[in-house]
Amino acid sequence: MRKNFFISGILVLAIVLSSCGSRTDDDTKSIAVFVPGVLEGSPTYEMMDSGIKKAAEDAGIQVKTIEGGFDQASWGNQLMALASEKRYDLIVTSNPAMTEICVNTSKSFPEQDFLVLDGSGLSGGSVADVVYDHREQAFIIGYFAALVTSSEELEGSNKDLKVGMIVGQEYPQMNKEILPGFEIGLQTVNPDIQLEFKVLGNWYDAEKARELAAGLYADGVDVILTISGGANQGVISAAKEAGAYVLWFDTEGSDLAPGTVLASAVTRQDKAAEVWAKLWADGNLVTGESRKVGINDGYVDFPMDGKLFRKHVPQDIQDEMETLIHRMKNGSLSLQSLDE
Ligand code: RBF
Numbered sequence: 001m002r003k004n005f006f007i008s009g010i011l012v013l014a015i016v017l018s019s020c021g022s023r024t025d026d027d028t029k030s031i032a033v034f035v036p037g038v039l040e041g042s043p044t045y046e047m048m049d050s051g052i053k054k055a056a057e058d059a060g061i062q063v064k065t066i067e068g069g070f071d072q073a074s075w076g077n078q079l080m081a082l083a084s085e086k087r088y089d090l091i092v093t094s095n096p097a098m099t100e101i102c103v104n105t106s107k108s109f110p111e112q113d114f115l116v117l118d119g120s121g122l123s124g125g126s127v128a129d130v131v132y133d134h135r136e137q138a139f140i141i142g143y144f145a146a147l148v149t150s151s152e153e154l155e156g157s158n159k160d161l162k163v164g165m166i167v168g169q170e171y172p173q174m175n176k177e178i179l180p181g182f183e184i185g186l187q188t189v190n191p192d193i194q195l196e197f198k199v200l201g202n203w204y205d206a207e208k209a210r211e212l213a214a215g216l217y218a219d220g221v222d223v224i225l226t227i228s229g230g231a232n233q234g235v236i237s238a239a240k241e242a243g244a245y246v247l248w249f250d251t252e253g254s255d256l257a258p259g260t261v262l263a264s265a266v267t268r269q270d271k272a273a274e275v276w277a278k279l280w281a282d283g284n285l286v287t288g289e290s291r292k293v294g295i296n297d298g299y300v301d302f303p304m305d306g307k308l309f310r311k312h313v314p315q316d317i318q319d320e321m322e323t324l325i326h327r328m329k330n331g332s333l334s335l336q337s338l339d340e
Helices: 002-019 041-060 072-085 097-106 132-150 172-187 206-218 229-244 268-281 309-311 315-330 335-340
Strands: 030-035 062-067 090-094 114-119 127-130 162-167 192-198 225-228 245-250 263-269 289-293
Touching: 002 097, 002 192, 030 041, 030 072, 041 062, 041 090, 041 245, 041 268, 062 192, 072 090, 072 097, 090 097, 090 268, 097 114, 114 268, 127 268, 132 162, 132 225, 132 245, 132 315, 132 335, 162 172, 162 206, 172 192, 172 225, 172 335, 192 206, 206 225, 206 229, 225 229, 229 245, 263 309
Parallel strands: 030 062, 030 090, 090 114, 114 127, 127 289, 162 192, 162 225, 225 245, 245 263
Antiparallel strands: none
């Protein structure tokens, strides 16, 4: 009997203690990073997590990273549950589908702050949304892909003017920004270049991605842009096998397969995560609004300083890319004018 009393006493104490650390009980702020998928292998999610942790470490904020998994239909309920716990002062997440899901959740929990990185632009409620100019980002790497497939100097570049793209799934930003941006990049160099666009149907199946890529390479494609999260590794395997090339998106991927991953069009999501988390920590986060950032703010870029880029990319392509980036940054080349 006494033992039971003792055990229930411990239980009560445990429950009381576990509720400590909630925002009502002490001053330490806390952030939940909600990963809609899994962290490993997804460039934008890894950058979100590292950027938030960096800001939090500097400001003495606690961070808990929660992986939401690949069942997209469950993300809304998971966020509702997270907000209802009232344990986290800020919930941070990333991908264009999350803006709407967070705005919905915020209708039930208007006191809960949300930050969506790589969002859709459709912010509202207590949600702050950072949107990258993916059209610009895809245009740059499309331009580079066109130079690669046209090259006579690159060993793995064949005579066919065929470029591939493999993506995890289709969604508005993919179909309206990334795909058209990539196509405009290709066409600007040479309107005869053909694009083979393939959809994997998920963000993790590396074996299926390898098969899709192998099929494209066998078909005369010599360079593939992959935007497939953890499945990107399969595209690298197929490229190595075929002696062909891969282009990376969001993070710098050259060192994952030197000489195979030739270049990357990046978003500085790690920096954005850090900057916006600091804004929030200082009480300066504006919610209910979206902010679009691109090459001119330094949040979209095409890194060329790496040793691997200099070593594996022919000099004439390096020069053309330097000119392109320079013209985009100084405003003498705008995507709007190419669109017409
Ligand atoms: N990108 C990843 O790297 N891994 C993912 O698991 C992933 N899941 C996504 C789920 C949805 C519903 C959407 C709309 C996008 C997803 N993305 C994922 C793509 C990512 O957010 C971003 O759009 C691309 O990386 C291009 O910048």
